[in-house]
Amino acid sequence: MLDFPRWKVVLITLVALFGVVSAAPNFLSDEQLNSLPDFLPKKQLTLGLDLQGGVHLLMEVDLTEVRQEKLISKRGDIRDALRAASIPQRSAIRGDNIVINLTKPEQADQALDVLDDTVEMLGGSALTGGGVPDIEYLKQENGAIIVSLTEDGLIKRGNDVITQSIEVLRRRIDGMGTTEPNIQKQGEGRILIQVPGFDDPQKLKNIIGKTAKLSFQLVNSAMGSQDRVPPGYERLPMAESERVPGLPDSLVVSKRKILTGENLKEAGLGYDQDNRPVVSFRFDNFGGKRFADVTRKNVNRRFAIILDGEIISAPNIQSPILGGSGIITGNFTVESASELGLLLSAGALPARLTVVEERTVGPDLGSDNIEAGKIAAIIGLLAVMVYIVLSYGMFGMVANFALIINISLIFGLLSTLGATLTMPGVAGIVLTIGMAVDANVLIFERVREEFRKGKKALSALDTGYDKAFSTIIDANVTTFIAALILFQFGTGPIKGFAVTLAIGVATSMFTAVSFSRMIISAWAVRKRPTVLKI
């Protein structure tokens, strides 16, 4: 106990110093921080949404839609491949499968060979192969072939969709110019979006809720609103804002897409000659050429600009559009035009997203929470410290010193790790203040007991520390286990609580077993006490 090698003293002092120095930025103002020399840490704790206000959204990717789209495109591929191999057939999508009926059942084996070539290996590389097949197929006894999507392939596809969606969302939210958003995948098929310091969830949802699939398709103006739609065409509704009384609510357009949003290079707010807000855009090289080509051939026809299945504009082609750029007119406000511009330049989401959980905290509540948390922590800390000194006298002061180092270490580690402090996290710290002294209490009680039993002062200290050690380990490991499980299962604020609790357990063990022990042994070596006032 009394024997403390120098390296240990240095190490313990360094750790304690690290705590104080790395925690310090949290208690300084920004100006004070800026005036500090560069070698000192300046990282402050990130405040959670509940402490600084902000929006938390959990979005779910509509995977059934992804599955349907995949089925449709796969059916097209298979039909083309079979046609190329001169195998006549009829196919249909039934539930989750594509059912192929061959006109000549004797061609079945040949058809299966062709199908074999349409299998895409997802996730594999061109060089090494590998990956998972996207479809599997089965010949039935009646000669029909059932093609279905593989589970692995769907999972892979779902993951790709999520990754792409996160990309697109990040571009969109960054485009709004707010503070660092946190966008991440959560579980299977979910995306978590947290935007701190932003209290308009409606605006945020406008930005992220739209799929923003844009396409340019030619209008068949010969078709009236009651006519039957011929094959190769589809009837699409006008967007609500574009409906004009007396004019049809829908138009018949060619299914062939001249261009899609993927061919856009940039888009943003612009103004037309009457100074009304419009969305101006520029195509990429391919898009520009193709647009010029199509408009040259279709002068005096109308084309429709379609966003998420609704026609937002259907202008007449007065002359070929050659410059590779254009504008979308409509009933836009400055805000809605810049919003659409942002959506178009960030690209379309590969699937529809729906909000399944939403939490918005206003900035007032956030600052109220911080204030309350601070007061509770300070009062709690002072009360505990007074009680400890009353109970253990000089030893209590050492314990209190250790407690302060402990709290510095918690703040320091949280800041260094870049952890987020939430209200439950504050609760975790306050709770640690109460529980952190436990290790010291265990030691002091043991020392008290040994001394009372008649051991000499020094030997009582020695035995006290020794015997309390294994109890401290057992008692803390169990709390640590609870914290780990909380971390694993908790979401958001609860995770924050688990982190502070776990760090608190670790640092309180360090401060009790090493730091306070070092101070007390230094005192014991110098004073050689015969009586312990404990």
Added chain:
Amino acid sequence: MLLKLVPENTFIKFINFRKFAYVFSLMMIVAAFGLYFSKGLNFGIDFEGGIMVEIGTEEVADIGKIRSTLSELDLGDVKVQEFGDPKDVLIRLEYQEGMTVDQVVEKVREVLPDAIEGEISYRRTETVGSTVSEELISDGIMAVILAIGAVLIYIWLRFEWQFGMGAVIALVHDVILTIGMFSLTGLEFNLSTIAAILTIVGYSLNDTVVVYDRIRENLKKFRKKPMPELLNLSINDTLSRTVMTSLTTLIALASLFFLGGEGIHGFSAAMIWGIFVGTYSSIFIAAPILLWVELRRDEPDTSPEAGVDVIPPQKGS
């Protein structure tokens, strides 16, 4: 003069109260179950799904008027309550079939100025869909079960399996009583409650382990002491520490409860209750339970007062 809440040499015969404690705990558990099945829990939207809006008003809000104004919207069950402060109101709405959450919140925002004078600040809105709330429930239950399981394994490894059983029985006891307390008080049961329960699990265990640790030590030291006496001795040895730590933790929690704001009221209430229950259970439940099972002492002890029968190994068995 130092403050000592627990006198230096106590010898309270805790173990002799065990029958009372068992009956008492059993009654409490039955009461907790009864409350749970009759009154149920006041689930927050985390677990029930739905929409919650917290608003701040300039003047003291008229809860009745807000409630009647909102119920005219025909949105099903509307709960309106004060939230810690008469100028702070919490509104709970059901998840509306066929309406997006925004449409619901928009409707609420439209009519609220009829019921409230002056400016209304929207402090917080939360919505949780039903699939998410179901997952949160199953995750929460899973977390508590896993925590208890992990603890059982840890104690089994560090002590004997009998200790593990005792600790887990005490833990389950604490969790049930905490849920009962939530049912009785009608405090909102939400995600932070799960966090509180897990922390109680950790804390109660902490207490139990300290007592068990001393029992293990005393088992080695006093080979011939009868078990009840040995258990009493161990509890008394650690009593001063148990009281001290419970008090420091309670002090910190009381500060959190009274000053920490409405947001963590439920959390700190649960924790305060948990400290009492956890401390009680480690003394009156976890320790006496060890009497039910035979604890292995390090060496065979055949003395009659040891209270342990040692059967000599049979040949051929």
